[in-house]
Amino acid sequence: MAKIPLMPKATAVWLVDNTALTFEQIAAFCGLHVLEVKGIADGDVATGIKGMDPVSNGQLTREEIERAQKDPSYRLALAEPKIDMPEVQRRQGPRYTPVSRRQDRPDAIAWLLRYHPELTDAQIIKLVGTTKPTIQAIRDRTHWNSPNITPKDPVTLGLCSQGELDAAVQKAAEKVRREQEKARREAEKAGTLLPTEETQAGTPAPELDELTPPAEETPATAESLFPNAQPPAPADEEEEPAYDVESVFGNTPASEEESGEASGEDDEEKR
Incomplete structure (x- = not known):
């Protein structure tokens, strides 16, 4: 049920002219300011408005008016x-955009696609009152006026309010968060490896003993590595033969004089 009557100013005009109610009572009933009701009584406000009887249309009773006049x-x-x-259900559809602002819609769409890519096409259509083919053409840069499109804030252009934009962005961000959470649960269920940050989140810190460096070890030797190995047998030493001068130099040629004499004797024999 509505909290104020239909046509509140016309009702206030009738109450001022036909009842002895105070300005505060009329203002509270019609949802107006006290000074506005006083202006109606002085003839400065709602000039030319014909009063509407709230009793005849069933919004107020005579008994209610008499009780208020007494108190x-x-x-x-x-x-x-x-x-x-x-209840009148509002038809859901694209927002109506005045003709004077329709040329600003491509700029607003380009701004939303650049700075809020999480918004769906349906949300953009609801914000600026456009169509899905137009959004796709601007996204693919196949719009007929693509060279002249400059991203501009739709709130500054007057195509939507800041509250509507914030609500749409918050709703889109919440949807993205739910999708990421769902994908993470499916990945865990399928056994896919999780990121390092998540897997090491619950790993306890190493104790002090584990951080202490190990003691220095003695260098390894052949005996420590192969304790059962047998040492190699010593090789038999061969006696070196004795050499004398004649055995070594027995075949050396004689001196030049001896060789000359020998060659002369050979020549005489040949003659």
Whole structure:
């Protein structure tokens, strides 16, 4: 049920003209400021507005008005509707963009694609009131006006509010986080190796004994490495033969004189 009547200014005009209610009571019932109601009484506000009777349309009763006139601190309450009106469901669709701002939509789409790639096409369509083929054309740089597109903040262009943009970005980031968490659980279930940061997160720190360097070891020797090996047998020493001068130099040629004499004797024999 609505908390204020239909056409609150017209209702306030009627109450000012036809009842003895205070300005505070009329302002609280119609959802207006006290000075605005005073302006209506002075004729400075809502000039030309015809008053609407809340009693005839079933929003207020005579008994409620009389009770409020007797007690200035009493606040009027709307009467219960006799007919249940169905709730009007807003049709979900792309946002309407004025004609004067439609040429700014490609710039806003380019800004969203650059600085918030986590946003889905449906969210961009809801923010700036565009179509999916246009988003794809700007993403692929196949738009007919691609050379002239400059990324601009859609909030600055007046295509959406900062609250709507923040809500869409937060929702998209939450969706990405859920997808990453789901992929991690599936990877753990499939037995895929996890990153080093996650696997070593619960590893206890090494104790002091493990950090102490080992004592110096003695150098290894053949006896320590092969204790059962037998030493090689000593080789038999051969006696070196005795040499004399004649045996060594027995075949050396004689001196030049002796060789000359020998050659002369050979020549005489040949003659």
